[in-house]
Amino acid sequence: MDLITTVPTKPIALLTITLGTTIFFVIFLQPRTFSPNPDSMARSFILWLHGLGDSCPGNETIKTIFNSPEFRNTIWKFPSAPSNPVTCNYGSVMPSWFDVHEIPVTADSPKDENGVLKAVQHVHAMIDKSLKHICLRIQSRRVLLLYPRTLRGGAVFSGWVPFNLTMMERMSADAKKTPILWSHGVVDRTVLFEAGQAGPPFLEQAGVSCEFKAYPGLAHSISNEELRYLESWIQTQLQSSS
Numbered sequence: 001m002d003l004i005t006t007v008p009t010k011p012i013a014l015l016t017i018t019l020g021t022t023i024f025f026v027i028f029l030q031p032r033t034f035s036p037n038p039d040s041m042a043r044s045f046i047l048w049l050h051g052l053g054d055s056c057p058g059n060e061t062i063k064t065i066f067n068s069p070e071f072r073n074t075i076w077k078f079p080s081a082p083s084n085p086v087t088c089n090y091g092s093v094m095p096s097w098f099d100v101h102e103i104p105v106t107a108d109s110p111k112d113e114n115g116v117l118k119a120v121q122h123v124h125a126m127i128d129k130s131l132k133h134i135c136l137r138i139q140s141r142r143v144l145l146l147y148p149r150t151l152r153g154g155a156v157f158s159g160w161v162p163f164n165l166t167m168m169e170r171m172s173a174d175a176k177k178t179p180i181l182w183s184h185g186v187v188d189r190t191v192l193f194e195a196g197q198a199g200p201p202f203l204e205q206a207g208v209s210c211e212f213k214a215y216p217g218l219a220h221s222i223s224n225e226e227l228r229y230l231e232s233w234i235q236t237q238l239q240s241s242s
Contacts, residue, residue: 044074044152044238045130049081049123051158053094056080065227070235079126084115097122098162105160105191107198113163150174153237155181155230157222158188160195161202168206180210181233183226185218 050059056078063076081095088103098115159182180203184196193214200210211233215223 044071044234045077046074047077047079047123047126047130049079049097050095052086052096052100053089055095062222062227065224066231066234068231068235070238071231075130077126077130082122104189105195107160107192107195109160109195111162111164113167116162116167151178153179153181153234155183155233156199157183157226158185158191158196158220159199160191161199165202165206171206171208176207178208179237180208181213181230182210183213183215183229185220185223186214186216187218188220190220 046063048059048062050056059078060076063071063074066074081097083093084096084099085091085093086096086100088100097119099112101110101112180200182196182200182203184191184193186193188196197212197214200212203210213226213229215226218226
């Protein structure tokens, strides 16, 4: 077994702050590592949460776009949401992290806060399980002891804020240090642009740093342009923590 010594930077965890139609949780371990075999350990962990009605297999090809050296040892997870009745689809049962009351989603659409809290607990359990696995691999007890703290970053695509500002009181000061990238298509007719545009000011009011990127001509989908920018954004976050 290789002997690995680590000096962890920010260990990671975050209250799930948004679950839009497509949300991306980036959990970067990025420890300073001294190992005779650096390829043997994960440098980052990426958790990708799909949108309403989608599934894990439909998103797995996304990881092939991230070809930079920083992603060579990345562990990717693409979980599928549990099946639940969805109000906007007349109660049809489909993969959904929480209930969506209406489409198009506007900035004033009804919010399923109880469902969001259940999704938060579900996602946190996945993060806990994955981080424990990674931490065992890198043999660093300190990462486990300091968890939960700050995620290295998170990104939202075509999403909105499905709860009120009072729920942000549940976030710790460390969790609010997590940087967020928020991307939205200007001609999105499923989650209206106004709903996405309202997200960053909401987060910033709660003390969360959020970069907003608008994509003219883009509807309710993810473009290669968005993914390329995401790749460079992640690289920036990793470099800033090294």
